[in-house]
Amino acid sequence: MRVIIADHPLITHKLTILRDEQTPPPTFRLLVEELMTLLAYEATRDVRVESVEIQTPVARTTGVRLSRPAPLIVPILRAGLGMLEGMVKLLPTAEVGFLGMKRDEQTLQPATYAERLPDDLAGRQCFVVDPMLATGGSLAAAIQFLFDRGAEDVTAVCILGTPEGISTMREAVGQHNVTLVLGALDEGLDESSYIVPGLGDAGDRLYGTID
Ligand SMILES: O=P(O)(O)OC[C@H]1O[C@H](OP(=O)(O)OP(=O)(O)O)[C@H](O)[C@@H]1O
Ligand SMILES: O=c1cc[nH]c(=O)[nH]1
Numbered sequence: 001m002r003v004i005i006a007d008h009p010l011i012t013h014k015l016t017i018l019r020d021e022q023t024p025p026p027t028f029r030l031l032v033e034e035l036m037t038l039l040a041y042e043a044t045r046d047v048r049v050e051s052v053e054i055q056t057p058v059a060r061t062t063g064v065r066l067s068r069p070a071p072l073i074v075p076i077l078r079a080g081l082g083m084l085e086g087m088v089k090l091l092p093t094a095e096v097g098f099l100g101m102k103r104d105e106q107t108l109q110p111a112t113y114a115e116r117l118p119d120d121l122a123g124r125q126c127f128v129v130d131p132m133l134a135t136g137g138s139l140a141a142a143i144q145f146l147f148d149r150g151a152e153d154v155t156a157v158c159i160l161g162t163p164e165g166i167s168t169m170r171e172a173v174g175q176h177n178v179t180l181v182l183g184a185l186d187e188g189l190d191e192s193s194y195i196v197p198g199l200g201d202a203g204d205r206l207y208g209t210i211d
């Protein structure tokens with residue numbers, strides 16, 4: 001598994017506001033979307049393209065367009081939904097699948113409550129988005145859904161990650177072709193397995209506390 005940690009002052013600047021407990025939900029939502037767009041630049045570096053010939057007002061030239069089949073973006077609900085628009089903006093022809101997952105805060109096991117994915121993902125480039133890679137259980141379970149459908153090329157994008165989450169992912173990924181893009185690598189987990197320093201519960205900060 002290839003791990004890319006974004007190292008850019010604009011990302012760190014936006015992350016600092018995102019982490020601040022005083023930042024209200026409307027600003028938080030905007031920043032999550034903007035950070036996704038910045039991280040998408042790294043995450044789509046190897047997106048598949050094909051040549052296309054066009055006529056400019058001056059000359060004929062060869063450019064590229066996104067190859068078919070279109071890439072698949074999979075946000076992990078709830079919090080991943082906050083990143084979807086930022087990714088779709090850069091990949092407007094992409095299709096979108098959904099996974100709904102909730103980490104049990106006692107056992108730390110992810111429970112899947114929604115799944116809407118194409119049956120066959122062979123040959124599709126897949127992009128999974130979720131702001132938080134904590135223990136790694138949720139993201140590992142999510143990419144297993146994709147492997148089970150034949151996906152061979154998966155890029156996961158998280159705003160924050162931990163060394164523990166990366167280890168879990170390495171084990172889950174094995175020899176599959178997976179790239180993990182992080183906005184920042186944080187210190188680790190606290191006694192409740194929240195990311196430190198982190199930003200708290202991303203889903204709650206985006207959409208409110210519902211449990
Ligand atoms: O790496 P893990 O230890 O599995 O934790 C990370 C998961 O926890 C959060 O979702 P949560 O379960 O809080 O659901 P939510 O998005 O509905 O708030 C987050 O968005 C990840 O999906
Ligand atoms: O720090 C954390 C850990 C899991 N889920 C979150 O939303 N935040």
Ligand SMILES: [Mg+2]
Binds near residue numbers: 201202203
């Ligand atoms: Mg949550």
